Amino acid sequence: MRNLKRALVLLFVLALAALVLFFVLENQQAVALVMFGWSAPAMPVAVPVLAALLIGLAVGPLLGAYGVLRSKRRIRRAL
Known part of the structure; x- marks a missing residue:
């Protein structure tokens, strides 16, 4: 039972890492953020997200x- 829980947690972490990797690879368009007059350098959309x-x-x-x-x-x- 303990090994099953560990395997499920490992599977979940690997799936989450794969999703993050796919998100980063699919969102490579450059974007420059501007806030309160300060402009950040252009970077992929995935970085600020x-x-x-x-x-x-x-x-x-x-x-x-x-x-x-x-x-x-x-x-x-109160007491």
Whole structure:
């Protein structure tokens, strides 16, 4: 059972890596982003999309942890 779980996790990770690879290879068109007057150099579309994904994956759990800690503080103060 343990080996089956490991195999499934490995299969999932490999499938996810293949999807990311296909996404990067299919989105090679150059794009230059402009934000608040700052212009980024031209880069493939996949780079800013994957960067936004990684930033979201990092910020989401941090905000969730902040919410949990804030709720715990409120509960302690109420008791």
